[in-house]
Amino acid sequence: MSQASPRPGRLPWVAMTMVLCGLTLPISSAHAEWTIGGGFEHFSWTEDVEPLPVEERGMLQFLRLGVSTSLPNRTSIGYRGRFYFGEVNYEGSLLYDPTTPITATTRYTGTTQQGWMGLEVAPQFALTAGLDLDFWSRNLSSDQVEDYSIVSMRLGAEHRSSVATPWQAAAGIKFTLATNEDAHFETLGFEENPPLQPGQSVTPYLDVGYSFTPSWSVAGSFDGFSFGESEGVLLSNASQSGIYFQPASKMSVLGIRVEYRPTPR
Helix, strand or coil: CEECCCCCCCCCHHHHHHHHHHHHCCCCCCCCEEEEEEEEEEEEEEECCCCCCEEEEEEEEEEEEEEEEEECCCEEEEEEEEEEEEEEEEEEECCCCCCCEEEEEEEEEEEEEEEEEEEEEECCEEEEEEEEEEEEEEEEECCEEEEEEEEEEEEEEEECCCCCCCEEEEEEEEEEEEEEEECCHHHHCCCCCCCECCCCCEEEEEEEEEECCCCEEEEEEEEEEEECCCCCEEEECCCCEEEEECCCEEEEEEEEEEEECCCCC
16 A cells, blocks of 8 residues: 545445355255365565565465355356465565665465356366455554455356366456455544555466375465556545555465365265
């Protein structure tokens, strides 16, 4: 977030959460396929600011859960949840003095909640669509915290592994439907705390895995966001005033995980 009129409206989080719940309600424990896994991600966040760009890089740890089931007419539905945390290196500048370089540590905690649907168009191959809810907290210091809430849609295709073909893959495009950033301006000494709306993002995603036993697999993935600059908000307090905004920002995440799937009885 940098110093330089919020867009109206707030995101309908309750409605979006109900959509995800609705997608997973028909999943029966008797016929569902469950997965659990975990691993590490190389995380990168950059901001297009001058004269000193902001760069954050480091490793995060994550846990991933999933459940899916097949429905009539060659369709399937499922849920995936990702939970991550960790600290990364920060290279940038001071908020109130962008010409002063600084090196620090940023802590991230967050989750991605996804509901998806698939249509099988060939054996082990399906077209997919998903709705993502992303929430993460970016702690740059004790008094500078940014909380992000993002709604995205995924459109793509996936090949599922089988005994004959142990490889699995999923790829497609992810685009944001709504964005929201709580920059906690009140902790910076301002009386108001208007939200920021980073610009819309369109990015590819990729996930490739190999099942080396019927229950165990290893996979790698790429995901991220590419936000445009937000509109600015005018803020003032007793000692200063200015326009604050979220610069154009890019997030990229390269992950590797080990995953367990119970063998069907």
